[in-house]
Amino acid sequence: MKTDMKRRLFLKASLATGAVGIAAGAGLLTPRSVLAAWNTAAFGAESVADALKAGMGSDALTDSAEVMLDIPKNPENGAVVPVAVTTTLSGVESIALLVDKNVKPLCGIFYPGKRMKPAMSIRVKVGESANIIAVMKSGGKLYSAKQAVTVTIGGCG
Amino acid sequence: MASKSIKLKAKTENGETTVKALIKHPMETGRRKDKDSGELIPIHYIKEVTCKYQDETVLTTELGPTISKNPFLSFTFSGGAAGETVELTWLDNKGEGETASATIS
Structure with a gap:
């Protein structure tokens, strides 16, 4: 009888921790926003100057040879x-x-982040022949x- | 962890780890029309992508709908050894998202 009681208790306890474990796991697996707020103003801007002011704090650019772009000149397909x-x-x-x-x-x-080299590769959409600015x-x-x-x-169409 | 939407690879060489990620996503701009119905396809795009190495955030991004369909990202960070893991998370404007991890090789 006594051992049976213990068994009950053990089952209850393990079930409880199991549920907690699942809950914690779900919390970890669901992607959550890490940014305070997505920059609606910058992404909604319809000019380069407005986008830069909202996204980077200023539109005063210095042309620099230290920033290097590698883009095919005639990519043909603007979607990629x-x-x-x-x-x-x-x-x-x-x-x-x-x-x-x-x-x-x-x-x-x-x-x-601190570890990352300031370099990126990504694919963008280009609506018509244009300048790509980094x-x-x-x-x-x-x-x-x-x-x-x-x-x-x-x-883009 | 197997992921439906993310293909993630990380390779270390000379003390630097290169991460390559391909995310399956339509990236609709909201300006494209459905060929059959002629109606605009609703805007649907990834808003942010984050990459972590050993719980340290390596890269945070804010993206817009002008990133190409099925976004591909590649970048490099210092450190990282074979057998360690990197983790990538994306989140879109509908609040959907996924996290995947890969072992550095």
Whole structure:
């Protein structure tokens, strides 16, 4: 009788911890937003200047040879334009990618952690032949590079 | 962890780890029309992608709908050894998302 009671207790306890375990697991597996707020103003902006002011704090750009873009000149299909950006700058806080002729120019903002090299490769959509602009924020200043691309098939329609 | 939407690879070489991620997602701009019905396809895109290495955030991104369909991302961070894991999470404007992890090779 006594052992049976213990068995009951043990079963109850293990069931309880099991439920907790599942709950904790679910919490970990469900992706949650890590950003305070997605930058609606920057992504909704319809000009490069507005997007930069909202997303990077300023639209005062310094052309820099230290920001390097690697984009095919004639990507043809505007829906998939591979963009690679690298830099020799140090202390890069954020990287923004923009396409100046797109209705909403801002493609994305990247925040590299301490470990990460300030370099990215990603694919963007280009609506019509345009300039692709990369902006890097370092020491409170914005450094940029741009490259013109010609697309024969627009990628946003 | 097997993931339906994320293909994640991480490779270490000379003290640096390169992460490559391919996420399956339509990335609709909200400006495209359905060919049959002529109606606009509702906007649907990934808003953010985060990558972690050993619980340390390596990269945070804010993305817009002008990122291409099935986004591909590649980047490099210092450190990382074979057998350790990296974790990638995405979240879209409908609140859907997924997390996947990969072992560094």
